[in-house]
Amino acid sequence: MDNEARRGTFRSAWRHTRWRYLLASLAVSTAADFLYTVALSVFLLESTRSARWVAAAAVGRIAPYVVLGPIGGVIADRFDRRRVMVTADVLRAVCLGLIALIVTANGPAIALVAVVIVAGAVSTPYRPAASAATPNLVREDDLAAANAIEGIVGQACWIVGPALGAALLALTRPAWSFAATAAAFTLSAVFVSRIGEVRLRRVGAVAEKYPQRAHIRDDLVDGWHVARATAGVLAQMILVVLALFTFGMELVLHVFVARDQLGTGETGLGWMLASLGVGGLAGAPFAGRLAGGDRTGRALVGSGVLLGGPLVALSFVHDPVVAYVLLFVEGVGNIIFEIASVTLLQRLVVGDALGRVVGLQESASAIAQLSGTIIAPLVVTAASLPAALALAGGVLIAGSFVVGPSLLRLDTAERGRRAGLAPRVDALAALGLFDRAARVTLERLATALAEVNIAAGTVVVAEGDDADAMYIIRRGHFSVFSHAAAFSDTRVNEMDAGDWFGEIGLVTGLRRTATVIADSDGVVWRIPGDTFADAMAASVVLTDPLTRGIRGRLLRTHPHYAQPIDTHN
Template sequence: MKGMTAALRHRDFRYLMAAFTISDIGTWAYNVALAIWVIDATDSYGWLAATTVVRFVPALVFSPFAGLLADRFERRGLMMGADATFAVLMALMGTAMALDAPPLVVLAIAGCSSTLGSLYGPAAAALTPHVVPEKDLASANTLRNTVDNLSVVLGPALGALLALTGPPQNAVWINAATFLASFLLLARMHQRAPGGDVTEGGEAGALRQMTAGLRALRDEPGVLVLVGFSVLATGMFGADTVFFVAASDQLLGTGPDGYGYLLAGLGVGGLLAAPLVTRAEALPRLAPVIVGGMALYCLPTLLLLASDEPAVAFAAQVLRGAGTLFVDVLAVTAMQRALPSDVMARVFAIFDSLCLMAILVGSTATGWVLGVADLDVVLWMLGAGGFAISLLGLPWLLAIDRRAAVRRAELAPLLRLLDAVELVEEVPDGGLVQLAGAGELVDVPAGQAVVTQGEAADAFYVIVAGGCAVVSEVDGHRIDAPALAAGDWFGEIGLLEGVARTATVTATEPTRVLRIPGEDFLAVLTAGRPTAAFTEQAGIRLRRTHGVGYTGAALRP
């Protein structure tokens, strides 16, 4: 559980998650209320189908442009603007329902809301790496999926309760209030995620700007494979939206209420599995986790071939909900870690579009199969067929594992070196891997300065082999600090204090150093509070060269 909640240590992420939770629950309650109002107002399943269309199609069409906007403008501000607009749209919809407006008016407002929603998701996904360090991304995405699963359970229950106690528009008005609450929570965040020049210096046209996400995915084959598995799982969820209705009616005998019952099972499974996902993310091999997740998502469906008990069906959905969480979290985390920030929102917009298409294809295909075959065929299709399709991606997963093993072997000597650096002794393993991966081995001949007093501080150094002399000049007086040998480090003072180099470090013999860029060093160090050993070491070294103490200016928000 500790690993799962690691991202909550970061103030801005807590506000982001609170905003997600409130608005997601309100949105699920609104979805139930909208369906109830449409049926009551039209008594037509055709209009109900139209409701599904306006929830998905506008978002599918608008997603590429939405991702472009989220990369162009500051993401937190964009989300706040979306929340404010959502609140206005929901207030208008609730009023239209209360006034018995034509269904077309209500669905038009729903379509506008769906279109706006395609902007919110990519902006939020691209903002997340700015509010949590890389090592906590898996925790952040697990918590986000946990909120999604919790919302699936609580949101429809809230919508149904409100429908029993009053008209459907009450839930819509409450949804407007949740968006206002989300707006206020986002306003409390300190961190910003500025946009960039999406025109590539004025050279890129609109089409090239919108397809930058596709090109970024193409250049990261490992991420593309994980995206493929997530899209496959999402397509199967689309199939579930039709299959659950048929199974409830034809097999379980639970009637229309069985749909929500089975959907809640998926949500419960995701909640139960959440603490395990961050542990799985840290495992050295990816293939067993992804294939195991797909097996857990697909194969329990076959239990319904042997039993028509609602309790068995619910238990099967709990297992399936656990399986899909592993696939989704690992895919999203891989994208956030591997892709450049300036195209990340566009990548997530493409990802959202693929997921929406998969839902439409999955639901349509399942409806067609049910029209020409019996339910057992659908059970085999979703259970055995879905897992068989996932196995086609196994060779690519194994290739990713082989490349990762080679990379770990390459980093092993650097990790051993960093593990002995007292300054970072309490940095978690994930942070040390981040430092080692960002580092570069540099050979310095005897007599050459590695850093010079007065120059800008841009990196942290650890001596791998050789030795260095440390000299500083204060008020015209030369100060010789103790010599540095293999295993010692330097360069942290300028980075931590946000000042120029405080001393000159010169190689006294052929020397090899590990150079870690300053932004990577600070990103890892600022992920938590400085330890006592950290503060003591920094203070001692600064007093040796300048007679003043350490303040840790760069570590303060």
Template sequence: MTDTTIPSTPDATDRRTIPADGTDGRPGVAGLGGAFARLWTAAVVSRLGDTLRTPALALLAASVTRDPRAIAAVVVAGQLPPLLFGLLGGVYADRWDRRRTMAGSDALRAVLVGGFALLVATSEVHVGVLAGCAFLLATLGTFFDAAAFAVLPALVPADRLAVANGRLQAGTAMAGGLVGAPLAGVLFAVGAALPFAVDAVTFAVAALLALTLRPIVASSRPPGPTVHRRVAWRAAGDGLRWIWRDRTLRQITLLAMVTNLATSGLIAIIVLYALDVLKVPATGYGLFMSAAVFGALGGGLLAGRIATRLGTLPGLRSVLGAETLAIATLAVARHPVPGAIALAVFSAGTASWNALSSTYGQRNVPVEMLGRVGSAQRTVALLAAPVGAIGAGVLGSAAGLSSVLYAATAVFALVTVVSWPMLHRGVEVESGRP
């Protein structure tokens, strides 16, 4: 399934720098060990801070100006860095100690957002400062995300990666949707600076937790020119080249990009669809959207079982089929209850897909390439998001909101059909790897 000029997997001694059982002698989340428990807590705490800060930035921007263009600029400033610097973050995740990269990124974010909280508490903040803060925080986040993705195979056994990724998906969904989002408005009402102060604390805690991990380097092999001596921007393309040469990984990445078009389109119009088509009361919209949170929580927890019973690649095919049925149900639903159930199932499928696709990459990409390959996959998927959102807006205005759901259903149905023979060809390859 892969180009024979590139090794399909590293030697077993290169895959981790701690004992092969993935534990450090203490129990952890889902029995995955104390090291994973600390990584999981760091990721969840960081996610909690993100979901406090993001709506608080929007509320603060609205209190400074009512110009939609200025408020949109703050939002866009937080969305650009993963596209601009995502590949570069992967390069440094492969060059530096991944534990220190995670800790350093969150420590810098703690200082930055802590200073911003002090500024908000003591003086009037210009919208340009809001945009700058959002941009810098998101830029540092690309380095944290790349290192966190690449570090996981060093903390848990290969046969437990699907469970670990699922627990990460479930934990971040819980922190973001069940805790962070409702709490953000309450904290902002108490004091505009308070959500940012709490966010600074979450980053500091995550940084300290990352430092408790053992030093984790990209490879036990001596540093080669592909890791340390090349210009960073040239090395940034290594992940894209690896994906292109590995047929199964290329197929997974392209499938994710296409479905992301439909998913981002759904996200763009979901509030209008819920209110106007499903007739969700405005006061019940938060409750309606909580279905997506519970769905993601369940999907993350199920990912390990799916991988165990079906295998990673067959599991991806099944998840796509479930998402197609869910979005088709959402397209024909005209009542909040079936709409919420369909949304929950779709969200569960998304969380399971993320966990299973991450697992495949972490098992089959050499450890010294994980940062670059993982970042390349995320960047390719993110490129589709604005296209899908814009397309949904144009289609919804021209043909009605339901047409967006029908189009999304068609996209998922096509991808499901195409993926069946694609991912089937990779099953045998995957089963022969650790």
């Protein structure tokens, strides 16, 4: 498997079947969102002849993310993320079906906006659940590449969704556009239902300090504490919020630039948006590599400057071609920023707190985008268009320099951490047990394992006990005993350095099937059960040495359990 595609590439990421279903769901639902936005705006403008209702619908779509975004993150962390996404898609389909009925019946605009608000509310768990599910569906060293592919799909949907919405409005009645959107959300639910269960595990010190609470309020508070306590997360969130503030301003300023500064009108606005999209598509193949490994912080800071710089430069430009080139560069920066920010957050927040942190970020980002949209015309009126462009880009550039040192320290610390773990990682990699594991996965195992000195005669694990860890023998000689009926407390195996034990219960869910006793003084590496399970999940399939070993050992002690092991997680 690993020989066919180099890890961390698009080809390698594409091989994860369950993630491909998630990608299909993201593609369909994102295109549906854009289709819905265009259809809603055009219909309200034509039916009411009032821009106020268009604005009310736009606020109605964003406001739920401001208020309910953090709660959506809690929901994504509390339940199986596949079910969360399926439920969100089904509820969105129902809402869009209701909108289609209201449009068909020529219902009041206020009823339409009310359903829009409900649709926004039920959508809030989807994005946190999707972002938190991706690390469970791909290898860790394919994570940046998977995020890059998702970024490409998002850029394509930016073009396809509005175009499809415009075509449907031109060729059919408005109600059919909303019915098509409802069908798209239904199809998205079908795709995401195929990803299988996305199990939630509370792992590491964060899980011990912030266990799942009975009340949503407590989970929200814990999510904020996780964001504050995890190095680099607040810096990442600040930069993302500033980027969304800039984006909110830019949505308004592009209209002024096309009309007043470039003199190109609506046609020029289309070319400006197209330049951004083409830049994003052009930068995506490089974004995954730039955001991977120990360069993620650097990529995020650099892309923040690359996002803000063209806007500042645009304040001095009156030539349309130069403006399109600057926006192309901004599009490149945008895709790198998006992929680096998502990848960094997914790697910093380990365990099941990721949904809550993403939910908090979504809420803050929605507030920032709304603020930017409101402030932009005020600055143009009070000062000038060039001043507004300079402010939009300058805020992000300044933010990149302010939080940059914190993010760059993450890269430095990551390189030092990897160097320190290298001997343990190399030892783990030499075991057939982990021959499919990514190096970053082995690094997590190496971080979590504890080296334990074992005295001769010590019972390391006892038959019948709960399985909470697995062990790798580094030094010493160990014997395995089973008091299963067929063996009457017989020695069934002997192990030395390089062997492992304790994995059967972690993979199968059985209690300990044998007792392991040290025949001599020795040393073992103890790997916590949750950490081992996460490593196996990240490896996508269980290794052949692992499955053969489990089956062979069960044949010795519990033949009735020795069924073929499912190699897919």
